[in-house]
Amino acid sequence: MNKLRLIIAREYMSIVGRKSFIFLTLGMPLLFIFIMAVPIGLAWLNDKGSDTQQIAVIDETGRYAAALKSDDMYNFVAIKGDTVTNAREFYDKANGSLDAIIIIPRDVDSTGVVNIFSEGTITPALVSSVRNVLSDTIETAHLTAMGIPNIQEMVDKAHVDVDVRSITWSEAGGEQESSTEAAMGLGLMLSIFTYMFVLMYGAMIMNSVIEEKTNRIVEVVVSSCRPFQLMLGKIIGVGLVGLTQMAIWIVLLVVVAMVAGSAFGIGNVSPDAVSPEALASAKDMGAMEAIVRETLSINYTPIIVGFILYFIGGYLLYSSLFAGLGSAVDQPSDSSQFTTPVILIMLIAFYAGMACMDNPSGPTAVWCSIIPFTSPVVMMIRLPFGVPFWQLALSLGLLFGTALAITWLAARIYRRGILHYGKKASFADLFKWMK
Amino acid sequence: MxxxxxxxxxxxxxxxxxxxxxxxxxxxxxxxxxxxxxxxxxxxxxxxxxxxxxxxxxxxxxxxxxxxxxxxxxxxxxxxxxxxxxxxxxxxxxxxxxxxxxxxxxxxxxxxxxxxxxxxxxxxxxxxxxxxxxxxxxxxxxxxxxxxxxxxxxxxxxxxxxxxxxxxxxxxxxxxxxxxxxxxxxxxxxxxxxxxxxxxxxxxxxxxxxxxxxxxxxxQQHKKNIIAVQSPDTIEPNPELFAILPPDPVKKQDTRIKLASGVNVRDAINWLNEHYRLTGFTEVLPSMNEIFIETVKSKNTENNE
CATH class of the missing domain: 3.40.50.300 (P-loop containing nucleotide triphosphate hydrolases)
Incomplete structure (x- = not known):
């Protein structure tokens, strides 16, 4: 037990103390922010840097051109429809001072079609802006034309977004409101977390095993402890590294969210400054509140307990697999022949999880959540929707049974593999070593 | 124990x-x-x-x-x-x-x-x-x-x-x-x-x-009954007592004699002392290297037969 603790501590410190770990841990969120921020920043720079476009609006109806308001990007110049007979001629005459011409045809009320002409590119931003403004304006005009007083208010009142709430009857007869969307989101998050964690740190364990082998330190170490202790120490040590890294990322995320929150002044809206935008965001807040309420309505205890159990089982299963396979190769470049099948199984689990999201009680979902190699990922998707007890018990029993069996087999491979040098081991060799 | x-x-x-x-x-x-x-x-x-x-x-x-x-x-x-x-x-x-x-x-x-x-x-x-x-x-x-x-x-x-x-x-x-x-x-x-x-x-x-x-x-087990003899004279072989071996490539000045079976060292040296001017002699013991090579080689030939 003492030796195991020593091995865990060494493994943990050897990774956490490395400069590359610190860079990676702090760099990943920065990279993520960078990836998110760059397109936004570039788009902003793009808009900022371009000149105001001169756009002539030929309004044959004479009623709608005024709705298009000029701003930094577009300068709309209204031109009476009857003064222009040929748009092309008009454009050419402008001698390059025009970027585009919008023609609102006389029959726009019935056809709903507006044309934009240009020699250059017509940006999607211009198209969508024109579409939105003219749609609203023409719609309002139509409503007004009906001559019914307060029609606008009536239409607004009639407008409805249907919110579907799902209520689950518990066996005890109680009712519980739950949100499928919040449950799906949570399940997806947990399953992606398990998937990423197992892949990332499984690979780390494998590298650590190969490194000890190439270093030739391994024979000295296994003359001081059992190979199984060394393997288990590695699995636990790297697992703790993973949890540390995750914890740092979560703390960073919270800090960034808090800093961003205070910078943009969320929660600081004074009653005097109620602008239409603020009202709109208040509406969004209402939706947010609903999501928060629904999220809170999910029963977390089984999900958290389930997550911990599946996470441990899945990690043990795959990491011992990686450790066993890592022991069979001399250098990282040789490892792909063994890792490919394992990664393939993980991918299948991941896709099975995605496929089960629409129908978490379907046969694929049920089977994949019981088969040990896919259950840690798939069950996470199903768990927030509620899973019958017998399935949960069977799945967990199988998972832990298999994880222990795989650990035992991996330890047998490991014992032989770490002292095997030279000739590249094949799968047949691995089976021989298991005996 | x-x-x-x-x-x-x-x-x-x-x-x-x-x-x-x-x-x-x-x-x-x-x-x-x-x-x-x-x-x-x-x-x-x-x-x-x-x-x-x-x-x-x-x-x-x-x-x-x-x-x-x-x-x-x-x-x-x-x-x-x-x-x-x-x-x-x-x-x-x-x-x-x-x-x-x-x-x-x-x-x-x-x-x-x-x-x-x-x-x-x-x-x-x-x-x-x-x-x-x-x-x-x-x-x-x-x-x-x-x-x-x-x-x-x-x-x-x-x-x-x-x-x-x-x-x-x-x-x-x-x-x-x-x-x-x-x-x-x-x-x-x-x-x-x-x-x-x-x-x-x-x-x-x-x-x-x-x-x-x-x-x-x-x-001792692997000694070949070889004696290195130092003498200014040229020693001739005596079939009843010993044979002369080719000189050791390193110590060329020594004459190496191999005792005939059953002859002990004292008898051979006494005879040599009577017939030649002896200045010294040493029993040649095999090095571990020679024993290693000899043993491994002979066992390998046995196995191959």
């Missing part, structure tokens, strides 16, 4: 037998040479003693008791293929190896300081292993092997990779450990070092013991 008693150990792998009934007794406080060509089974035997591998048959007893996993704390093992964690600091690394062998942290730290001082590596304590020269890394490995003062030490090719100066220092340390009571099992191809430090040897070939005994006994 020998300190380390290996009794009829058998180890089989798929397709071949690595050890076929090997027995060996190592007395306490001696240096025991385990010899043999590549693939003879030395490393397998050493790994069985270290409990890295399990024997299929036979027993290994240490100090009269069947060995268990807990006994590995009584062993210091320097494998032939050895290495260190490159990114660890020298001091931390040595302490880690000591603690893995069951030392307390304080003991391990104290012992580490003592040994670093002894090998003039004090200023390297907080440097990473990768910054050390190969020779210094070998010294760190040696310290890692002996830090817990084990009663049984196993060295597999300890001198490989050492320059003559460091090899000499290592030899002195090994002899000092023996004088302090450690029992040392020593596996090597370097026959010169066997003659210098080992009292007993066992020669393995093709998974079996082909030769065992004290270095002196083995040499």
């Amino acid at each position: 020998a300190y380390l008693d290996i009794n009829n150990v058998v180890k089989r792998y798929e397709g071949h037998t690595a050890l076929n009934g090997v027995s060996m007794q190592v007395e306490q406080g001696t240096i025991y040479g385990l010899l043999g060509p590549n693939g003879a089974g030395k490393s397998t035997l050493i790994r069985i003693i270290n409990r890295i591998l399990a024997a299929d048959e036979g027993t290994v007893t240490l100090n009269g008791k069947q060995m268990t996993d807990d006994d590995i704390t009584h062993i210091g093992y320097l494998p032939e293929e050895r290495g260190l964690y490159k990114k660890m600091k020298v001091g931390d690394h040595i302490v880690y190896l000591g603690r893995l062998k069951g030392m307390t942290k304080a003991d391990a730290v104290a012992s580490m300081h003592w040994w670093l001082d002894r090998f003039d590596l004090k200023e390297w304590e907080n440097k990473k292993v990768e910054n050390l020269s190969k020779g210094m890394q070998q010294k760190v490995q040696f310290i890692g092997t002996v830090i817990h003062r084990p009663p049984l030490l196993i060295f597999d090719e300890p001198f490989s990779g050492f320059d003559p100066v460091n090899a000499e220092q290592l030899k002195v340390e090994i002899l000092a450990l023996r004088d302090q009571g450690s029992t040392i099992l020593f596996s090597t191809h370097n026959m010169a070092s066997v003659e210098e430090v080992c009292q007993q040897i066992t020669l393995l070939n093709h998974a079996q013991v082909v030769l065992t005994g004290s270095v002196d006994e083995v040499k």
